[in-house]
Structure formats: C-alpha cells, structure tokens
Amino acid sequence: MRQGSLRELNLALVLGRIAAAPSPPSRAALAAETGLTRATVSAVVEDLVAGRLVTEAEPTPRAGAGRPARGLVLAGDGPAGLGLEINVDYLAACVVDLAGAVRHHVVHRADLRPVSADDALGRLARLAAGARAIADEQGLTLAGAALGVPGLVDAAGQVRLAPNLGWRDVPVPELLAGHPPLTAAVDGVPALVVENEANLAALAELHAGAGPDNFLHVSGEVGIGAGIVLDGALYRGSRGWSGEIGHIPVRPDGPACRCGGRGCLERYAGQEAILSAAGLAGADLPADTAPTRLAQLAEAGEVTVLNALHEAGTALGVTAASVVNLLDLDTVVLGGGYAPLTPWLRPPMLAEIDRRVLTAAWSPVTVRPATLGATAAAVGAAGSVVRRIIARPAGWLARVGS
Template sequence: MTGMWQCQGVTSASTAGAVRQGSLRELNLAVVLRRIAAADRPPSRAEIAARTGLTRATVSAVVDDLIAGRLVTEADPAPRTGAGRPARGLVLAGDGPAGLGLEINVDYLAACVVDLAGAVRHHVVHRADLRPVSPADALTRLAALAADARAAAVRQGLTLAGAALAVPGLVGDGGLVRLAPNLGWRDVDVPRLLAGHRLAEPVDGVPPLVVDNEANLAALGELHAGPPGPASFLHISGEVGIGAGIVLDGTLFRGARGWSGEIGHIPVHPEGRPCRCGGRGCLEQYAGQEAILAAAGLAGAELPADTAATRLADLAAAGDPVTLAALADAGTALGVAVAGVVNLLDLDTVVLGGGYAPLAPWLRPPVVAEISRRVLTAAWSPVTVRPAALGAQSAAVGGAASVVRLIVDRPVGWLARYG
C-alpha cells in the first residue's frame, strides 16, 4: 500500500464522503498518531512509514508537526545489536494535552487528570455522603476539586483539553441527568449548574464537558487501559448501584437512547425484595454495596464507597465467616445475572470493576460457578472473569482517558490552536 495514489473516480457515496471530509494533512496526522499510540514499543519514523504505507518524507513532516504541537516526543533509543546508529522511537507526549475526569457518586466525589499517554497525573477522591446534598451544592464542591486538578495540570505543563463527568444515573440529551436513583436526582441540568466554572481550555472537536453514565466511562477506561485493538467485554461497576458498560469490538454499546447497561435492575428473584426503581428482585438488592454490607452485619455503618469495599475485603481476608457468606451470596446473585448476559451476548470476558475490583477474590468463584452451571456454551468456550485493571473509581480515569482519546483520533483540532 502506498500513501499517495491517483484514482479516476469513486462511486460509493460513503467512500467518497470519507475521503472528502478530511484534508490530506488531517488524515496523515491521525494515521501517524494512532500508529504511535497503538504500538507495543516506540516505533521509528521508518517503521511508521512501513506500517502506514506513507512515504518516509511524509512521515517525517507529520512527526515534526506532532512534536511541535506537544503530541509526540522522542524516546531514548533502544539498544540495538545491529550496525548503524539506532533510530529514535516515538511516544505520546507527557507534557501536551490532558483530559479532566470527574465523578460524582453516592458517597464520594473524584477528579483526575490523565495525559495523552494514559498516565494518571493527578487523582483526588473526596469522601462524603452526597444524598442529603442538593445537586447544586454537590456540583459546586465538585467544581472546587476540578479547579485544584486544573492547577495541578498546569503545574505539570499539561493543558486540559476537555472534561468528562461520570454520574450514577441515566443521562439524556444535553447532559441532563434524567434519573440517578441512588443520589435522589431527577432532571438535573448539570451543564447549566457547572456553567460558571471553566473546566478546560477550548479545543476544536473536543466538547468542554461530557456527562455520561459512570459505568460507561469506567468501561471506556478499561478499554483504553488494555492492549490496543478490538475487544468485547462486560465491565460491571459495583457501587451502591450496579452498572455495566458493554464494549463490543472495541466500541461502547450505548443502546437505542444511550441508556444501556442497567444490569443492576436485571431481575434475579422476580418476586423478591422491592427495589428503589419500583421493580422487585433486582440484582442491586442482592449484590449492591448496601445489600452486601447488610448481609455482613455492617448495615448503617455509614462507610464511604471505597472504604466499604476495603473493609469488606479486610474482613474476608481475615476469614470472617459472616462476611465470606455475604460475599458468596452476592457473587451467586451476580453470577445468575452475568450468566443470563453471557447466554444472550456470548461475551468471553467479564470485568469486575468499581467497588467489585477489591472484592474480586471472593466474588469471582461464585460468578464462575454460576457461569459454568448456566451458560450453554461454557463447556466449549471459557469465560474469563477478572478484576478491572483500573480498580475502583475507574470512571473518572475512564472519562479523562476518553477525552484524550478524542485528540489521538483527530489531532488537527488541538494543533489548530497549539501546533
């Protein structure tokens, strides 16, 4: 494949559109930057040319632009055994654009900064029960964390190019939070309430604020944290509520209206315990954080989210029989729901994220047992159940990572201002 070629005509409307939309330079920038982002080890200019089909001269010119725009930097050359001067490898820059990830959950606020290479450069969690706090007050507190994060980014030479806010609920058009049942929010206009706060610098093609479901952003974090390439998995965020992000072939599946992933409301005992949602027997009532705490004899202990999971993990590690039984029951309920999902979607990987990540040693065995027992294809094709790579609070990190991903996918918007 060569990078420059002549064509006489194109008849497919979609193909013609794809070529026309982007200028040649825009396409070249994106192709080279994505190649650097996806490489196992820092590639040289020659290797990029060989893999993309672009000429050496084109790659060099594009790389110069990317370096000047603080998107790419040269890595120390790797030792080589062959003759000649070793070629310098290229890596994503650690002093260019960064993403701001924010999270508001039932019992904590979080803010983090992730650079283009995916490194977390700042991360603060503020623990507080937010159920008695008004949405406006909660968002004012969050804005203070965001301002601290922005200052930390500036100190490290980074420029915040956009922000993503994770919420434990259903997000509608324009960032309106339609319902966050465990927070008690209904129709909260988050962008309006945050309008007075500057969260990031304006960059063409990067929204200044994306509001998304926390389970979605946590799944995106897991996707970008893993090895590059297509992947399909179910990422489950176990907090007070339980949400799922469904990644199919490397893309988050959002559903008809963007409200997919409500795994916490899959019925596991159809006429069982009443749920806040109005239904009965929802998974959340058997495997949500409050259900586990209650079964472990810790109900009303007023533990913040990550403390609750840590506390349960400590008790389980110490062999406390009541805690072990509570986690086994929660894992079985989770396994019943997951087995249904795997039967339906034929996914081969299930990731235990959020508050489930530190509890994975105890939740995993009953989940695996239910899958083995109930999934029709389990005999031929094992399902991997593993803790999330990002651990708890991956939603804020995933949100920040999704911001920088926008720049990797379309660097021209950033370069227009900072190149």
C-alpha cells in the first residue's frame, strides 16, 4: 500500500472514531480502539488539529491522581457545509459546522409555483450568498453545498420532474453556475449536490440519532415524499428516485392525480387534500402555517378537521402497512407538515397497520414525529457535506496545506 493512502486511511480512521465517540476520547483510547501505535495516533491527531478538524475538549477532572484526560472533539471553526432547499412555497439556507451545530439558518417565504426555475434559483443563490457571508464572518469555510428539491433528481443533478413546482428537466447545476461560486474547492467534496428533499430530511433524522437503523421518514408538504433508511443508510434506489410514496395508490380507482395515476396517497393525505376535507381549501394558508392551523383546530375539537385528519391518517396507515409488509421496518417517522399533526394522524395509522401488517402482532410498529421540524431537509443537506469531510479528511487537509 502506498504511504500516501495509508496516511489517508489513518486520518479517516481516527477522525471517524472521534466523530462517533460518545464522549471525547483520549489519544491513548484512540490507539487502543484503532490498533494504531500511540505515536501514529499522535501524528495523525496533530494533522487533524492543524487542519481545524479536531480540537482538544475542555479537560475534565479524572478520578484518582495524574493529569486530567485531554479528550478530542470535532472542531467547530474549520470547514462547514451549506445546506439549501427549494420547496413549493419557501427557500431555505443553512450552515452546519463539522461538530454538527447549525450556525446559521434562514427561510425565505415565497410561492414558487408561478416563478420560473431560473428565477427561483437566482433567489436561492442570493440567499446562499448571504449564508456564505455569515459563514465567512464566523471564520468558517464552506467546503461544499447540497440542495434539496421536491422532485426526481438524476445523477447529473438535473431535476427531471418536480410536479408541485411545475418543473421538468431543469438543469440546476448549469443554472446556478451563472452565479458566483458559493463553496471552496475541496477534493472529494462536490461543490453542489442536488438531492430529493425527502431523502435529505430522512438523512437529517438518521443523524439526529433518535431513530433506529431502519425506518421510513414521510415528509408531508404539498406533495408527500419519503426517505427510506435501511441498515443505517439512506436507500436511494437505482437512480435516486426511491420514496415516491405520494403516488402509491390507496384506491386504484380513486380520484385522478396530477401524476396521471388515480387514487394516489397524495389525493387523500397531501396538504391540499387535508385542507379541502377540513373545509379550509379557500383559506390560502402558506404551506408551512397550514399544519399549525390544522393542529390548533383539531386541539379545539373542530369536527370537520378531526374527520379530515382521521381520513388522511387512514390513507397514510394503509400505505405505511404496504411499506412495512414489503420492507420489514419497525418505525414510521412523520416529518415536515405531518410532525405537528402526529397526535391525530397516529391512531388511525396504527389501526390500519395493526390490521394489515402480518408481523404487527410480534413487533408493533412505532409511529412518531420527526425530531427536526420543517428545517430537516436543509439541515440534512448541510450535514451530508460535513459527513463527506469526516469520511475523507485528506481532501480538506490538502486544501488548507496541512
């Protein structure tokens, strides 16, 4: 093995252990865990500290004699990830540092349906430039960006279809290339990754650490998307187009859907369907306030709203039962606009799941709200950048000359 790649492996090994450790590990503990010599660990840590990837934690007093243990933690003042999101009625940008802290977060509300893709991306670029300026002020270097969109994205980052935005074949990277670059060039970290927003929200939930290794994360917005986490990793599918749960038929002869099918879940549990069943179709609520409004009315015992949520929960339960029968998952996480509605969606969902899932008798399925709120996709996007650096720190160190 070449010396260079051995160093790269050791850097990644040690940094990965520091990132995963439940409490700040000492150099000696890292040597014991990795099987590397203490001298090698010290040299590797020195490189990581010089590159602002790792720092010494505040010393904690140790029981007994001797110097306090000096644990190592991920640094919060080096590289950071830029997370972006375009959704039907808002844009968002956020900055997450290597230690996982959200250092900046901004949401810009605007109905993007009547706006051209070019115009929407221009607005996003301005929002991102603002986030970059703030990161600069804080001494952070944006190493890469990821953008969540509510649609199907191909390997080149082109949005093939985003039905609720009315986008078809939008070459996002090309359109954004007309704007000033947002991130530093780092080997191994793409300047921009475009990804389905439901996938990013599921990733955020996975790394928030609350969930099990296998779960379905359902994001309820104007459309309904899902991210599938299997064995602790996002399952993207052959082309990254997995999780189109909104177009799973609930009733094959049901009402026509804008996708061309009939009786899709979106027609029963999408935000517009719920608002319409709740008698709020004309209320013109922004998508992100609609769930709060629905929750308030349900809390107040408004019968039409309770019925609308019961119907939506039943449809979600039928679909969730299909997914659990197919994938043997034990947790369904309700994200996005569904999170605040969990108290009303969960009972009918569980009723359908208990009735339809073959294995529900031995292993009850958990339905719970997402840990992160509506910010999940942007935070997940920024986190995906940060994890790329942790997985391969050599690229970053080469850039900063360490």
